[in-house]
Amino acid sequence: MSSISLNQIKKSFAGLTILQSVDMDIEKGEFVVILGPSGCGKSTLLNVIAGLDDCDSGQIIIDGKDVSGLEPSQRGLAMVFQSYALFPAMTVRRNLSFGMEIAGKPKPEIKNKVAWVAKLLQIEALLDRKPGQLSGGQRQRVAIGRALVRSSNICLFDEPLSNLDAKLRAETRVELKQLHETLKSTMVYVTHDQIEAMTMADRVAVMHKGKVEQFAHPQSIYEKPASLFVAGFVGSPAMNFFHGELDGAGVFKTADVAIETSGYIFENKMTPGASVLGVRCEDIAVVDAGAPDSIPASLAFVELLGADALGWFDCLGKRLSVKLSVDAARSLSETVGLRFNMTKASIFSAATEQRL
Numbered sequence: 001m002s003s004i005s006l007n008q009i010k011k012s013f014a015g016l017t018i019l020q021s022v023d024m025d026i027e028k029g030e031f032v033v034i035l036g037p038s039g040c041g042k043s044t045l046l047n048v049i050a051g052l053d054d055c056d057s058g059q060i061i062i063d064g065k066d067v068s069g070l071e072p073s074q075r076g077l078a079m080v081f082q083s084y085a086l087f088p089a090m091t092v093r094r095n096l097s098f099g100m101e102i103a104g105k106p107k108p109e110i111k112n113k114v115a116w117v118a119k120l121l122q123i124e125a126l127l128d129r130k131p132g133q134l135s136g137g138q139r140q141r142v143a144i145g146r147a148l149v150r151s152s153n154i155c156l157f158d159e160p161l162s163n164l165d166a167k168l169r170a171e172t173r174v175e176l177k178q179l180h181e182t183l184k185s186t187m188v189y190v191t192h193d194q195i196e197a198m199t200m201a202d203r204v205a206v207m208h209k210g211k212v213e214q215f216a217h218p219q220s221i222y223e224k225p226a227s228l229f230v231a232g233f234v235g236s237p238a239m240n241f242f243h244g245e246l247d248g249a250g251v252f253k254t255a256d257v258a259i260e261t262s263g264y265i266f267e268n269k270m271t272p273g274a275s276v277l278g279v280r281c282e283d284i285a286v287v288d289a290g291a292p293d294s295i296p297a298s299l300a301f302v303e304l305l306g307a308d309a310l311g312w313f314d315c316l317g318k319r320l321s322v323k324l325s326v327d328a329a330r331s332l333s334e335t336v337g338l339r340f341n342m343t344k345a346s347i348f349s350a351a352t353e354q355r356l
């Protein structure tokens, strides 16, 4: 187990800033997911931690030791990529042991480690096969095994499941999480998939344009997104947003409708001005048209999702989603009232896009 500290990591490629001063403290044994859209700099950050890329400035501290100038092999960590990068001509056994052979490890140690990791990942029956004779999920397991025999202290993963089909991805996600619980190693896992982030992470770092916008427990990221970007990126369907004006008395005005924000807990202090109100689909109640404190809305269409349903309404000049029970969805009127649960809402400054 090891801890990792990143201090003001900056990186640019050909004059283009890719990482703008990333700070992060990852605790021993923590499972941290770096989540963000394609191109935001996730892989670059992981490569900088691994030493595969140099940063322009900043420090990488592992277990209190500055490793910024060290070669990848001297940093005591292992990395698993999206492409398995197994040697096709070698058996699974050889793929697992090769790195240790090159490093000149004693034979008995190599044998023990291969046996340990094969048992851990349940690939014992595959040891004499070649990668071409394995399924995608099995190959990825071998790739993870190869990383674990190198180092079980720190493992870096770069979108390791994105080549797997949906079912296998869900299964492997659970297995990886269980592996983390068994090994209690420090894991840094990069993905653009919010489900992976929400289900696996102890903490999620949401990245946007080379910056960490929020680094917190997945539930806090969902419930109290720190910025408009985080609010819009995490959650499906996306959070409903309304642009408007917050007045000095804490009333949010949008499209001629006044919404009381009482019940909303401001992060700092209430700042009047142009703002964005965000409400998730499960925090909106459907009531009778014209009911007190409700906002008029008309039903556009319903999506039945099996366990529940989504109602899509035209309201305040926007198309917005409301989570419904299947029964409620079947008996909806064309015109209804909607009530927002302000205790669960989010309000952002339109200027800074930060949570108010």
Ligand SMILES: Nc1ncnc2c1ncn2[C@@H]1O[C@H](COP(=O)(O)OP(=O)(O)O)[C@@H](O)[C@H]1O
Pocket: 013, 014, 018, 036, 037, 038, 039, 040, 041, 042, 043, 044, 045
């Ligand atoms: N070696 C490189 N040379 C030039 N630009 C690069 C290089 N590697 C990455 N980039 C650019 O840096 C940005 C971030 O890339 P990357 O870290 O791979 O993003 P992510 O993993 O989040 O999708 C992208 O715009 C990409 O084109």
Ligand SMILES: [Mg+2]
Pocket: 042, 043, 044
């Ligand atoms: Mg990437």
